[in-house]
């Protein structure tokens with residue numbers, strides 16, 4: 001079996017290594033081991049076929065945080081596009097938690113939030129913007145978001161963004177960023193529209209796939225019980241009862257089920 005590399009061996013700087021240690025990550029996830037060295041060297045663009053839970057945020061977040069300069073004033077250096085406000089906030093929180101002491105500012109910019117606050121934030125100067133495509137495009141149109149010096153563009157959950165009808169916004173954004181930027185595209189699936197975007201805008205790129213078997217932690221044992229619908233609740237209660245300490249998440253299909261079960 002191939003020896004697993006440490007974060008240090010992937011080429012990250014001391015400052016970022018300290019932040020990783022503080023965050024509690026012990027070793028790189030498979031997608032991180034693949035993307036971090038390539039992005040640090042700035043060699044090529046990347047398409048990662050990876051789902052949430054694989055550590056993909058840090059896979060692009062860490063090399064971006066490591067590469068960006070801190071003496072920047074008004075230009076956005078990295079733009080991350082995400083399909084929903086929830087994901088934009090989640091990604092921006094994760095990046096903030098990984099930046100350690102490095103003086104980089106991160107802002108989440110999404111539809112539904114008051115424009116005034118976002119305009120003030122952008123005017124003060126932001127290094128990394130995490131945003132939903134529609135709102136990002138609004139800011140470009142208003143002249144409040146300057147992408148002329150962009151170094152990194154990331155499309156997170158690209159297939160979801162296309163499903164949500166953001167294709168025109170994404171293409172407009174891709175046309176307004178410098179050609180030299182490095183681009184990453186993450187998607188769980190690879191429909192033809194994604195391949196079209198890659199072909200048109202990504203130049204020299206490489207595709208990485210995180211295989212299904214890498215998606216689950218080998219610290220988690222997975223079991224299932226076949227029970228009739230009417231017995232499900234009783235079965236769940238027994239499982240909770242027989243565990244000495246039960247810490248868990250119960251997923252339900254509907255709001256009503258969530259209320260009943262809780």
Ligand code: AMP
Nearest residue numbers: 025026027028029052053054055056057
């Ligand atoms: P993501 O796939 O980016 O949504 O990340 C899923 C979760 O895994 C997040 O809570 C991360 O903080 C965590 N995570 C990412 N990379 C690592 C790592 N190398 N070691 C431990 N946890 C990680």
